[in-house]
Amino acid sequence: MKKQIADYINTLGKFCGKRDIPLLTKEELNKKYGINQADVMVLFGGSIICGGDVLAEAIKNNISKKYIIVGGAGHTTETLRKKIHNELPNIKSTGMTEAEIFSEYLKYKYGLEPDLLECNSTNCGNNITYLLELLKENNIDFNSIILVQDSTMQYRMEAVLRKYVSNDITIINYAAYKAKVVVKKDELTYEDNILGMWDIERYISLLMGEIPRLSDNSDGYGPNGKDFIVHIDIPNEVNLAFSELKKEYAEMIRVANPKYASKSL
Numbered sequence: 001m002k003k004q005i006a007d008y009i010n011t012l013g014k015f016c017g018k019r020d021i022p023l024l025t026k027e028e029l030n031k032k033y034g035i036n037q038a039d040v041m042v043l044f045g046g047s048i049i050c051g052g053d054v055l056a057e058a059i060k061n062n063i064s065k066k067y068i069i070v071g072g073a074g075h076t077t078e079t080l081r082k083k084i085h086n087e088l089p090n091i092k093s094t095g096m097t098e099a100e101i102f103s104e105y106l107k108y109k110y111g112l113e114p115d116l117l118e119c120n121s122t123n124c125g126n127n128i129t130y131l132l133e134l135l136k137e138n139n140i141d142f143n144s145i146i147l148v149q150d151s152t153m154q155y156r157m158e159a160v161l162r163k164y165v166s167n168d169i170t171i172i173n174y175a176a177y178k179a180k181v182v183v184k185k186d187e188l189t190y191e192d193n194i195l196g197m198w199d200i201e202r203y204i205s206l207l208m209g210e211i212p213r214l215s216d217n218s219d220g221y222g223p224n225g226k227d228f229i230v231h232i233d234i235p236n237e238v239n240l241a242f243s244e245l246k247k248e249y250a251e252m253i254r255v256a257n258p259k260y261a262s263k264s265l
Contacts, residue, residue, distance in 0.1 A: 017151030045071020045098020049196025051176035071098025
């Protein structure tokens with residue numbers, strides 16, 4: 001039974017945590033998109049700590065022309081503050097925004113800095129709208145953009161951005177991590193250690209919260225619902241996995257916190 005549950009969780013994780021290329025390298029960008037460098041790369045503060053490592057590696061490899069970290073304070077912020085401080089006690093993360101925390105992490109661990117920070121957004125919707133405003137204010141035009149978000153929210157981030165930019169813009173998804181849930185000693189756990197990873201219950205809750213949001217129905221975020229994102233086709237196997245998990249974890253489906261709401265989401 002638990003093996004089947006783990007498989008269902010992994011089905012949701014693979015769907016939500018989009019990676020459009022297997023590795024974030026110039027070779028892969030060139031192979032798929034015919035470019036050696038993206039115009040903009042964005043790390044969203046909803047990510048766990050390892051998202052900072054993904055950004056650092058990209059900067060070292062000159063993957064993009066501009067690097068931006070986006071994130072004010074939202075439903076994941078307090079967890080990030082605690083995990084960063086536990087990992088690097090010299091970073092006093094109390095009261096810091098997600099973008100500031102990741103910027104400090106980059107500086108402290110790698111001696112690197114992003115080009116810009118966006119520190120006011122509170123959710124996936126204004127993560128995108130405030131990002132676009134920041135790019136406009138700084139006269140940064142782009143034809144290609146790499147998005148790095150927590151794997152649970154990666155697909156939704158793309159779906160929000162697609163609502164605001166033309167189809168000519170190349171959006172490249174690179175979820176911050178790939179997690180595989182397995183059963184060990186009759187308990188659900190992760191196959192590999194991932195820096196800053198959610199506890200398993202939180203991970204399940206985040207994933208299960210995404211499927212209703214990504215749905216294009218009266219309750220979802222698609223055009224037939226709240227109209228926060230573009231239409232997404234959810235595969236049958238994903239809907240099945242969600243339905244089966246709901247039997248076990250219905251009370252764990254993450255609901256939106258009105259504290260972090262905005263006009264856009």
